[in-house]
Amino acid sequence: MARAAQSQASNLQQTAGTDAAQSNASAAGVNATLSPFLTSELQHPQGFSQGAQTSMLSAAEGGAGGATAGLTGQANLQAARTRNAGGFSSALDAAARSRQQASAGASENIAGQNAQLQNSQQQAAAQGLQGLYGTDSGNALKALGIQDQAIGTESQAGSQGWLQNATSILKALPGAKG
Numbered sequence: 001m002a003r004a005a006q007s008q009a010s011n012l013q014q015t016a017g018t019d020a021a022q023s024n025a026s027a028a029g030v031n032a033t034l035s036p037f038l039t040s041e042l043q044h045p046q047g048f049s050q051g052a053q054t055s056m057l058s059a060a061e062g063g064a065g066g067a068t069a070g071l072t073g074q075a076n077l078q079a080a081r082t083r084n085a086g087g088f089s090s091a092l093d094a095a096a097r098s099r100q101q102a103s104a105g106a107s108e109n110i111a112g113q114n115a116q117l118q119n120s121q122q123q124a125a126a127q128g129l130q131g132l133y134g135t136d137s138g139n140a141l142k143a144l145g146i147q148d149q150a151i152g153t154e155s156q157a158g159s160q161g162w163l164q165n166a167t168s169i170l171k172a173l174p175g176a177k178g
């Protein structure tokens with residue numbers, strides 16, 4: 001019985017060692033892909049692509065441009081009807097300023113959104129790297145703990161058997177010197 005327990009503990013110890021090695025190899029493969037990506041994302045977050053920023057800016061400026069164009073068309077039409085082109089220049093200047101302010105506000109808003117996205121990408125990358133480290137470390141430590149327990153069980157099972165039992169019986173006999 002003791003030898004069977006010792007053999008089982010030895011097998012468990014070897015299995016735990018194999019599992020630990022396989023977990024480490026698997027983690028190394030995953031880390032070879034994820035770690036460089038997450039490190040790059042942490043150091044150089046992408047944010048919105050240039051194309052996306054251009055599209056967002058075009059969409060934001062489209063309304064202001066359309067309103068200004070409509071106002072300009074109406075002013076030109078009214079000037080042609082009344083034969084007074086000078087009466088609308090201040091209104092057209094105000095419309096142009098309003099369009100430029102809307103453009104600047106949209107540009108600032110998009111830049112702010114981009115900075116927020118980059119910050120969230122950095123935070124996600126940092127959490128991803130932390131998760132990789134925690135998972136790898138935890139799995140390795142668990143496997144080593146199982147292996148350590150198996151070694152202890154193996155040693156304990158090895159200290160029992162017919163020879164050890166016979167020695168204990170002989171020492172327990174009356175008149176035995178031990």
